[in-house]
Amino acid sequence: MKNISEAGYMDPTPIQRQAIPVLLSGRECFACAPTGSGKTLAFALPLLMMLGLPKKDGIRAVVLCPTRELAKQITMEFKGLSKGRKFRVRLMTKALSRCADFSTLPCDVLVSTPLRLDYVLNQSRINLSSVEYLILDESDKLFELGFVEQIDAIVNACSNPKIVRSLFSATLPDAVEELARSIMHDAVRIIIGEKNSASQLVKQKLVFVGNEEGKLLALRQTFQERLQPPVLLFVQSKERAKELYKELVFEDIHVDCIHADLTQAQREAAVDRFREGKTWVLIATDLLARGIDFKGVNCVINYDFPNTVVAYIHRIGRSGRAGRPGEAITFYTEEDVPFLRSIVNVMVASGCEVPSWMLSIPKQSRKRHNPQRDPILVVGQRKKKGQKVVGLSPKRVSA
Numbered sequence: 356m357k358n359i360s361e362a363g364y365m366d367p368t369p370i371q372r373q374a375i376p377v378l379l380s381g382r383e384c385f386a387c388a389p390t391g392s393g394k395t396l397a398f399a400l401p402l403l404m405m406l407g408l409p410k411k412d413g414i415r416a417v418v419l420c421p422t423r424e425l426a427k428q429i430t431m432e433f434k435g436l437s438k439g440r441k442f443r444v445r446l447m448t449k450a451l452s453r454c455a456d457f458s459t460l461p462c463d464v465l466v467s468t469p470l471r472l473d474y475v476l477n478q479s480r481i482n483l484s485s486v487e488y489l490i491l492d493e494s495d496k497l498f499e500l501g502f503v504e505q506i507d508a509i510v511n512a513c514s515n516p517k518i519v520r521s522l523f524s525a526t527l528p529d530a531v532e533e534l535a536r537s538i539m540h541d542a543v544r545i546i547i548g549e550k551n552s553a554s555q556l557v558k559q560k561l562v563f564v565g566n567e568e569g570k571l572l573a574l575r576q577t578f579q580e581r582l583q584p585p586v587l588l589f590v591q592s593k594e595r596a597k598e599l600y601k602e603l604v605f606e607d608i609h610v611d612c613i614h615a616d617l618t619q620a621q622r623e624a625a626v627d628r629f630r631e632g633k634t635w636v637l638i639a640t641d642l643l644a645r646g647i648d649f650k651g652v653n654c655v656i657n658y659d660f661p662n663t664v665v666a667y668i669h670r671i672g673r674s675g676r677a678g679r680p681g682e683a684i685t686f687y688t689e690e691d692v693p694f695l696r697s698i699v700n701v702m703v704a705s706g707c708e709v710p711s712w713m714l715s716i717p718k719q720s721r722k723r724h725n726p727q728r729d730p731i732l733v734v735g736q737r738k739k740k741g742q743k744v745v746g747l748s749p750k751r752v753s754a
């Protein structure tokens with residue numbers, strides 16, 4: 356209770372009100388609640404309570420999530436909540452996965468990405484048969500192609516017949532729900548608000564930019580009208596993250612970028628600089644779309660249209676967290692128009708206004724939209740082409 360009040364948590368959020376008693380009663384659950392609504396605490400708190408005291412009985416709980424950044428954040432949350440007790444909460448780092456002797460390493464809670472845990476499992480260096488609790492955070496992502504085989508191996512290795520498994524996410528497509536049911540025992544289904552909906556705290560806006568070139572103009576205009584850091588800027592790929600970074604780095608807006616081509620240390624440094632307020636605008640790929648909790652992101656800009664509606668919900672959910680209001684601006688080109696409909700539906704469900712013509716766009720049968728986009732023109736190339744380079748006026752930038 357001391358740790359909870361020191362963290363400033365005065366009242367449980369709706370997902371915490373529902374999920375904590377369910378987990379404390381020993382039932383499994385799959386829970387779907389909006390982004391930023393406190394799902395981490397909803398599983399971390401009951402898990403620590405059920406573990407009771409630290410023990411040296413092998414690995415007792417495993418939490419899986421899709422990215423290293425999120426795994427680190429979850430580890431920190433567990434450590435904060437268990438301050439004063441000697442629980443061993445361990446993050447599966449690269450070093451741990453390569454060198455640790457798990458047969459002698461006391462571990463109450465192990466937080467990992469599926470890839471790293473599966474790597475250790477494949478080498479027969481870890482025994483998961485004593486695991487009592489298994490949490491899959493961002494569970495729908497973990498059931499996607501690319502993760503599902505590793506999840507399967509880990510679920511099978513957690514062979515304790517009394518294991519309690521739980522799934523948490525802000526989005527839970529029906530197909531994933533069905534798949535999840537096949538591995539769970541009589542799980543309680545908890546849905547807060549409308550399933551697969553965006554956080555009501557985020558004011559969503561669509562901006563037509565015509566084509567790729569129009570995006571840079573629209574971005575500069577947005578920043579000139581009002582730049583209220585911190586801002587997260589999402590692009591489609593790591594190549595585009597690098598290109599956009601090159602384009603913005605010389606402007607007075609303290610920009611940085613994060614993508615999978617950076618080393619772990621560089622990724623962590625980029626996250627830290629953004630958390631500390633040293634970076635005002637962070638360019639990111641979908642690597643950062645899920646789970647990451649930056650306090651007070653004022654605005655998310657989808658420079659590139661998200662490739663699925665699920666990605667849209669998670670991206671814009673980096674803003675409007677823990678009861679604070681946020682804003683999301685999504686640029687769309689001619690090419691993106693046929694894919695507007697599902698995002699428009701999300702906006703309407705959250706009470707945002709949209710032009711009526713958008714409601715008559717036919718639904719796309721193809722769910723993914725990953726077009727080949729023209730490269731973002733870097734400053735040097737533009738100068739060579741004889742085009743004018745428009746900069747930002749630092750006067751208009753408010754910190």
Ligand SMILES: Nc1ncnc2c1ncn2[C@@H]1O[C@H](COP(=O)(O)OP(=O)(O)OP(=O)(O)O)[C@@H](O)[C@H]1O
Pocket residue numbers: 363364365366367368371388389390391392393394395396524525645646647648672673676677
């Ligand atoms: N009871 C509470 N009262 C106030 N703030 C809270 C409470 N519980 C959690 N928070 C804060 O809310 C923020 C969002 O929590 P968290 O990261 O767990 O959200 P989430 O639901 O997992 O989001 P996402 O779906 O994006 O992963 C965090 O900053 C957390 O500290």
